[in-house]
Amino acid sequence: MLFAYILTVILSPILITASELPKEGLLVFPELFHSRAEGGINVLRLTYSITLKLQKSSVLKSQFLVRTYTDGIPMHTYMTGADLEEDLFHDPDSMASVSINTNDGVTVEGVVGPKLRVEPLLTQERDSHGRIPHRLFHIEGDLTKDDNDYSVPENKVKEIQVSDSENETMNISERSSDKIYPELFVVVDSLFARSFSSTRKIIKYVSIMVNAINLRYLSVTSPKVKHVLVGLEVTTPERETFLRRLRLDPRYIHSQGSLASFYNYTLGNPKLYKKFDIIDLLTAHDMATIKQGQINNGNAGYAYIRTACTDLKVGIGEDKPKTFLGVHVMAHEIGHVLGCLHDGERSPWENEGVPGSEECPFRQGFLMSYIRKNSNTYKFSECCVRQIREKARSRSGACLHKKNVENKSVKKYNYLPGEKVDRTAQCRNAFPTARDALYMENYGVKDCRIRCAITTGGGVSDVKTLNLCDGTPCKDGKRYVCINGICMKKKRKYDNEAVPPSIFS
Structure with a gap:
């Protein structure tokens, strides 16, 4: 009887639209079901008219890098990606990306549609059935209203020198069934981080964002695109010299100036940034440009175009923490880094055979325009798809085909890194610039x-505290090990990919 009821709910249309929600949001009590009739999927009901068919998501690298700073010194902590994203799900039909926890009732956080988000109200009482109250919010209008949001590098990055081994990757990339895995490293500024009580909660939020971005990239084919979040950095005010404030009004950061400064910052710290395919700076500051002597804050992102895999692989985007307003901005700016022009624009590389977007009118409202009128907003135009395809098949896009780029021999292991890496080695790995x-x-x-x-x-000596790698013995030695900072009983086998010690070298 339960399964028949669930099917009826699934087939009913979503009757509540974002525009119909009250400003303060709608009170809802989510329920989670497991439906055998639907192939064993999880069914999440938010209201009688909003139901999600959830699939398990995976966006984090198996060994996820977290970079923080202690007294100005970068500290690296490696966490198990599979554990961090254990509660991450998506519904491709509804464009939903959510984290669900069932430890003590059902709590849901994330994006439940292109214009809807949900968050738990943990301080309020449960209903008579023990369900936890949540609030469903409308995701407010776009941060970006200005199409001046990218720069073409002076040398235009048509091609870069690659090794013979990378040429082999280019042969593989000619296959229409190929899939690319842009390895994304996200840097969050201190103002953004201030809204969260812990680094783990920042990771959770950014994971939901990247998961939502991947749903937008489902419209890209030959090759398909799946972004992998390989790490996250939380900066400090002392290190944020790359945020260039406007002289006319220091409340704003200058879009182009901050992007150029951030590029120089990453270029000057190759040990920290060189190995990533794309680097995205997520800021809670209001971005602006100067037009005819006037401040224009209609711009919420900026990136270099067609620069993935090169030193110029950087983008910057606004987000209002906990609102997921920056999902569209991040998807758009990463699109630029992967080679997408705005729809309707000519190619700066047309003499070299790189396609433009003249055949895709701006007014059609795809993701690489700023017109919002229908579902095209959440998809890429065919022109953008061709440009990503060209970048992926070019020699300068070879890195996009590589997964686990630091170590090509990652296999299934029955041990975790802390079992094989001694504590002095962990200290050296955690502080790479020392x-x-x-x-x-x-x-x-x-x-x-x-x-x-x-x-x-x-030559200055100091003492720093370090969180141990997964698998490091704790308590009474062999029976207990550390997993993501918690001392717990050791398992006989680990199903997720445990990375061998060489990844830390």
């Missing part, structure tokens, strides 16, 4: 943390 780092044995292991004695480039 001259040396040593494990302080006298402190021992406390709450999956150790202390490292580090020596900086200037």
